[in-house]
Amino acid sequence: MKENNVVIKTENLTKRYNGFTAVNKLNLEIYKGEIFGLLGPNGAGKTTTILMLLGLTEPTEGKAYIEGYDCTRNPMAVKSVVGYLPDNVGFYEDLTGKENLRYTGQLNGMDPDKLEKRIDMLIERVGLTEAADNKVGTYSRGMRQRLGIADVLIKDPKIVILDEPTLGIDPEGVKQMLSIITQLSIEDKRTVLISSHLLHQIQQICNRVGIFVRGELIACGQIENLAEQVSEGKPKELEIRVDCEKEDFLSLVKGFDAIDDIKYQAGLFTITSKKDIRKELVAAINSKGYSLMHLRLRGADLDDIYSQYFAGEGVIK
């Protein structure tokens, strides 16, 4: 990606609260038009990062830029191009959905006629036409989230930041929400930053993701490459099941120098090696005429990353 396509940029962004480091030297670049997923367990510092991007919290160290504006020095400029959906978004319960949107539009200093048209358009887009004149107090959680999306889009932002947009809504609602978010990027050409701990939901729609644990970005890139980044330098663990005798297999793998250790349990071999030897191993098995029943590189897919970093709520094993 070219330098001039960078929309959001942070340089050594750090936030400490009384000795506790919420965000540690974050360096992040988000490019124009992409959907970037900031994934991490609860308490990893995602929301703090977002608040610093919006100029709502001052960083202890480092800088953040959105569209070239310094987020701390020039929050007005940043907030006029960024739409932000907070986690647990709240609306004025005794106002209708439309009235809530109108208030946001007024805060953005929008022209009243344009605002009304835009409200109607957005209400329809998020599928709330029938409930638009009901008080928000009667809305379900999914409807609130969708109203939140409309609220974010009122000011026609170039950048949309969504904090846990799918949290606590039903599977059908999640589907709707994800398709709305995808539209934001593909049809409207907006840059989208999603923060979430629900990796499985978010990975479907993100172009790139960053994995954020304990205030540090431990991996960042396209989902396919992530696992490699995370497991880089660590010994590889290979699960393999082959349709042959145990001894035959052991003699077959003897020729591989990279292998450190082999364990056997109920027909399943676990091979620890210095590098990825899948290709060579499969070729060797084929040449002997055995058939391969199961092969899996542990730590290589998102499920492993997930269980490693997320399920433990940020405790790195």
Next chain:
Amino acid sequence: MSVGTTIAEKLKWLYKVLLEDEEPQDDYGELKRKGLRALYRKELADHFRSKRFLIVLLLIAVTGIASVYSASLGIGEAVMEEGNDFVFLKLFSSSGEALPSFAAFISFLGPLVGLSLGFDAINGEKTRGTLSRVLAQPIHRDAVVNGKFLAGVTVMSIMTVALVLAVGGLGIILTGIPPSLEEVIRLLLFIVITIIYMSLWLCLSLLFSLLFRQTATSALAGIAVWLFFAIFMGLLAGLIANAIVPIDESSPATLILKNQHLQQNISRISPSILYDEATATILNPAIRVLGPILVTQAEGAIPGTLPLGQSVLLVWPHITSLIAATMICFALSYIVFMRQEIRA
């Protein structure tokens, strides 16, 4: 457009900011102004629609009307006793047979108005999760506090003016006495002091809504301070004064006087006492001095009333203290809000 230096210029600026459409001066100047205006209007609409406002208004209106009615019944007696100067003002300052005076009611219930308008101003928005959404819009952070304060003051001003006009009208009907020009001016001053007094409580409740997470806590804190100042401060001042300057029946007059002065000054910590003294002096021109004096000091004084300027001069410290306390509370709220973390 810059904020002017004189009060008139400042008021003009405020008016333009809140109500007029004007061309922008710098890139975000227009946005800032529109944001503040939107906030102000929203708060105003919220107040007028809220049941809370209706309840407080009813409470104040009923007690106000009842007290003026009660005062009007005893007005003949009062005229006979004290002469017929400033009879119209007596409707507001004198208590009837059964009820305290209008001014005393406002002194007691005014804080409730201020507290009820502000106790959940910020923490309420935080609990509902609306604050971070509002602050993510291109407005300045202080616009939220400013908008809420200005809307509260506006509501209280409308309320006070309407109430004084209503009970004044009722008084004219009941007694048949129209107010003189000086009485009208004194009533206007009374309204201004009342608004400042209520604003002080609004600022205090705003501060509590920033300091406490729960709206119930901030409401309770406000009520505690209110009751303390309205009821216990006077009692406490007596206790402290007696401890510092002990007196008994055989004490010399100077010592008793010293004790009384001390007691009065301590009780003046309470904004309610300040307000009581200020409004009593403004509404009753016959009050020439606040606190006790020796007989020798009063010797040779010609009984009569104070001109308006002298009445104002007598309570000038009271008025400035009330304004100062209001400003301190507001400044504290402002600082706390600007430094507070937004995270819910």
